[in-house]
Amino acid sequence: MSSDAGDIVMPNQAGAERAMAGALADxxxxxxxxxxxxxxxxxxxxxxxxxxxxxxxxxxxxADRLMISSTKSMHGHLIGGTxxxxxxxxxxxLREGIIAPTIGYEDxxxxxxxxxxxxxxxxxxVEVALSNAFAFGGFNAVIALRxx
Numbered sequence: 001m002s003s004d005a006g007d008i009v010m011p012n013q014a015g016a017e018r019a020m021a022g023a024l025a026d027x028x029x030x031x032x033x034x035x036x037x038x039x040x041x042x043x044x045x046x047x048x049x050x051x052x053x054x055x056x057x058x059x060x061x062x063a064d065r066l067m068i069s070s071t072k073s074m075h076g077h078l079i080g081g082t083x084x085x086x087x088x089x090x091x092x093x094l095r096e097g098i099i100a101p102t103i104g105y106e107d108x109x110x111x112x113x114x115x116x117x118x119x120x121x122x123x124x125x126v127e128v129a130l131s132n133a134f135a136f137g138g139f140n141a142v143i144a145l146r147x148x
Contacts, residue, residue, distance in 0.1 A: 035126030041070020
């Protein structure tokens with residue numbers, strides 16, 4: 001977790017980076033072991049670009065090989081329950097080998113040139129997944145999960 005407390009609604013890239021890097025360090029997981037990230041993915045330009053930039057910075061060239069999706073595009077924002085539902089999507093990806101899609105994806109954003117698993121679920125075996133949950137006020141939580 002990290003708390004950047006810079007702005008009540010505007011995301012902070014450094015805070016998201018610290019949370020992702022911290023989750024990997026706490027779990028003793030190399031960044032190249034991660035195969036899937038369930039993005040916080042609010043669907044706003046500022047939040048999505050910031051999260052993409054944070055992923056690109058933390059994962060470097062490996063970011064190009066990551067699958068990233070936002071299940072929020074299907075279940076909406078559940079306020080305090082969103083992180084739990086997103087975590088379930090990561091557990092299902094690890095157990096079942098199905099990566100949930102980012103639905104409603106129509107126009108690629110050149111500032112977010114990552115594999116966002118657009119519109120259709122994908123079968124893929126992943127060993128490690130991250131679940132990002134970034135809240136108002138700069139509160140960032142990330143959970144790293146490893147396949148059992």
